[in-house]
Amino acid sequence: MNQSHKIAIKVAIIYIIIGVLWIIITDSFSMTQAKEDVQTYAMFQHSKGWMFIFITGIFLYIIIRYWTGKMLSSQQEFNLKDEQYQSLFKHNPDCVLELNLEGNVVSINPEAEKLLGHQSDNLKGKNANHLINWNESEKVSVFFTQSLQGEAVKFETTIQNMSDEKRIIRVTFLPIIVQTEMLGVYAIVRDITELRREEELMIMSEKLSVIGHLAAAVAHEIRNPLTSLKGFVQLMDMTKEVNPIHSDIMLKEIDRINIISSELLVLGKKQDVALCKIDLGDCLQQVYTLMKAETNLNNIEMGYQVKKAEPVYIMADSIELKQMVINIVKNSIEAVSDNGKIGISLDAIDDYAVISVSDNGIGMVPERLKRIGEPFYSTKERGTGIGLAICQKIIHRLDGEMHFESEKNKGTTVTIRIPLATML
Ligand SMILES: Nc1ncnc2c1ncn2[C@@H]1O[C@H](COP(=O)(O)OP(=O)(O)OP(=O)(O)O)[C@@H](O)[C@H]1O
Ligand SMILES: [Mg+2]
Structure with a gap:
């Protein structure tokens, strides 16, 4: 039933009710007047029809106006909603x-x-x-x-x-x-065809940037042995002598460059590293000898101390381990100025081998310390910020941990704990 039909029915019902009530009320009033005052009775009889028309007219006008007003406003509201919906439908970008x-x-x-x-x-x-x-x-x-x-x-x-x-x-x-x-x-x-295309392009460029980062990491690792090779060649040039220990280390470093270059060919596909039992004291001694040439050239005093009489064995890949310690010592070399001091030490505490590298260099403020190990975070002009990220990765693989203590303008101590080898 529509709204106007409902209003018409309501008006008809109200008209009937008013009519019935009017007849009942006016009839009983007429009866009493007929007994008491015939003149008033005659006047009332004459005007009661007119009064009915007048009163119902006003009453019906008020209620019809009220209801149709309500109906119109809801119709307007409906039209507005419909227009809004049409606009949403027509102008929808979907x-x-x-x-x-x-x-x-x-x-x-x-x-x-x-x-x-x-x-x-x-x-x-x-x-x-x-x-x-x-x-x-x-x-x-x-x-x-x-x-x-x-x-x-x-x-x-x-x-x-x-x-x-x-x-x-x-x-x-x-x-x-x-x-x-x-x-x-x-x-x-x-x-979403374009969106998908863009996503594919993004994945592609992300892959390219990962390759770029990996290439940077490999280049970084080649730079380390090249620096020590340069140091030894400069030393030979100065002394005009060939030291068999130095040439042995140089050959090993050339081997390392060779291994790293092969890694470049298998970008991303990291081969499984074979962990074997190694004498950490020997390994650190080699690193020490390797880096000594560089520290000598830069007037840096470097010492190596083994605090345990017995050999300290851990399960590791010796090349990776050396790479890790070199990165840390290199950071110390870069942090100290002329006449700086660097100390490397080895100890075994509880079931852990403890390597410590300390320097009296520029140190770090706590904010910088918090970002240590974050890949590509570097404060150096030519730094890649990969050195410590690689160290973290290597230590993580060995179930070890690395801890930094540093104070601005005082120096830094890096402590590495690696589980001792349990296998014979
Ligand atoms: N011994 C240290 N003394 C002071 N700051 C250090 C020391 N070791 C690390 N840092 C800070 O940590 C940052 C990150 O070191 P990380 O070895 O990862 O990269 P890098 O040395 O800047 O660059 P890269 O090693 O690739 O040449 C350095 O830039 C430096 O600010
Ligand atoms: Mg570094």
Whole structure:
């Protein structure tokens, strides 16, 4: 029953009630007047019809005005809502398709016309499944049935547009429920083909940047042995003598460069490192000898102390381990100025080997200390910020830990704890 019909019925009922009440009240009034005052009775009889018309006229005017006013304002509100909805539908940057319970197109917005390359009139009444690529239509039908149960369903699928171009779309099926009655489904469609392309490009460029970072890491590791080789050659040049210990170390360093270069060829595919039992004292002695040439050249005093009489064994890869200690000692060399001091020591406490590298260099403020080990964090002009990140990785693999103590302008102590080898 529409609103105007309801108002007409209400007005008729009120008219009847007023009429009945009027007759009852005026009749009983007339009866008493007829007995008491015949003149008043005659006057009342003459004017009661006019009075009825006048009173009901005013009354009906007030209530009809009140009800129709209410009806008009709700109609206006409805029109406004409808316009708002139409605007949302027409100007939506997403494609919107209104589908009935069978999945047939009722209407589509201009954005959907653009995507599908069809005018709204050409699609009306056609089943939306024809728009989807045939191999996806079964899956879409399942989602459609699911949304008819009152659920909003999101999924991705592909369509072939008018120019036979494959487009990737993200669809949301929203059930249209009006006064608890299911009328159909809104399909809100977004073309995500470009987004996907951009994502692919991003993944690709991310891969390239990872390769770039790896290449930087490898270059960094080659720089270390090259520095010591340079030191030894400069030393030989000065002394005009060939020291067999030095040439042995130089050959080992050349081997290291060789290994690192091979790593460059298998970027990212890190081969499993074979851990074996190594004498940490021997290993540190080699690093010490290696770095000594550089510290001598820079007027830096460097000492090495072994606090345990017995050999300290750990399970590690000797090349990796040396690489780690070199990185830390190199940082100390870079932190101290002329006449600086660096101390390397080895101890075994509880079940751990404890390596300590301390310097009296520039040190670090607590904020900088917090960022230690963060890949690519460097305060040096030519630093890559990879040195300590590599150390962290190596130590982590050995189930060890690295600890920094530092004070600005006083110096830094790096303590490394690695579990002792339990195997014989
Ligand atoms: N012994 C130290 N004294 C003072 N600062 C240090 C010390 N060791 C590390 N740092 C700080 O930590 C930062 C990161 O060190 P890391 O070895 O990872 O990279 P880097 O030395 O800057 O560059 P790279 O090692 O790649 O040449 C350094 O830039 C420096 O600021
Ligand atoms: Mg470094």
